[in-house]
Amino acid sequence: MSISTAAAAAEPAIEARTRRPRRRLKAAERHEARIGALMVTPAVILLLLFFFIPVILCFILAFTNARLIAPEPAHFTGLDNFTRLFSDPVFWASLRNTFYFGLVVVPVQSAFALLLALLINVKTRGVNFFRTMYFIPVVTSIVVVSILWRFMYQPDGLVNSLLQTVTFNVVQGTDWLNNTKTAMPAIMFMSIWQAVGFHMVIWLSGLQTIPEERYEAADLDGATTWQKFRYVTWPGLRATRTFILVTITIAALSLFAQINVMTAGGPLNSTTTMVYQAVRTGYQQQQTAYASAISLIFFILVLTVSLVQRYLTRDKD
Structure with a gap:
């Protein structure tokens, strides 16, 4: 074969x-x-x-007249809810308060969290204690924190007592949560204190991904601390700061629990936000369709802000 x-x-x-x-x-x-x-x-x-x-x-x-409890079935009403919404002064107040809270909290909280991350990004004895202390408010329930700070903000609370002690009774303090000028700043301060530890951990994880060789090269070139931060640290945190910016913005625009526990939107709607208005309208007032219209506007708002932030912080290379 x-x-x-x-x-x-x-x-x-x-x-x-x-x-x-x-x-x-x-x-x-x-x-x-x-x-x-x-x-x-x-x-x-x-x-x-x-x-x-x-x-x-x-x-x-959002395009119906549905209610949470109603004897008649819902029917299509077109843009009636949105027409009513855009003529509602409470909605515009909640929109202003939402943007006001976000414009203050986002840069302040992100910058403070970065500062804390830089301070604890060292290998010294006792640094884990400070990392734990900074992170404790994050793992505490926001409802518990809000109740605690509500008592602290009372006229005879801890905040006014500290002010009187530090200023030798020159500053008497105020009723922080019942004053239209101080209610929202008081909530801002508490919110930053409560959530800064979470974003500190994210900044810290980004700092630890930067190669140590870059800092060694900067030391050999005689770079100062500010120059090392500007030319080594900050560029190395590009992806981290994009994530931080988006998450803080979404959390700030979604403010609800602090308002619900501490002020219930008052005084005179000075702390009402879009999320709080939607929840109050949908569940307390049982206007499900109107609350859906508010939620739809809020969804579009958050989506737009997130897309703009993502575009501005994109990798241009």
């Missing part, structure tokens, strides 16, 4: 041997795909139940 004849006779056997591993590989891939689908299914179900379906319902209800 010639060599070509033997090779031709062996081809079916070789093909059969190569076909079996391929079938086993495809079977293994299908098994991995099924396992992956099973692991993803709970997350997909939760997203559908608590995100996509509520968002779709919000879009639908």
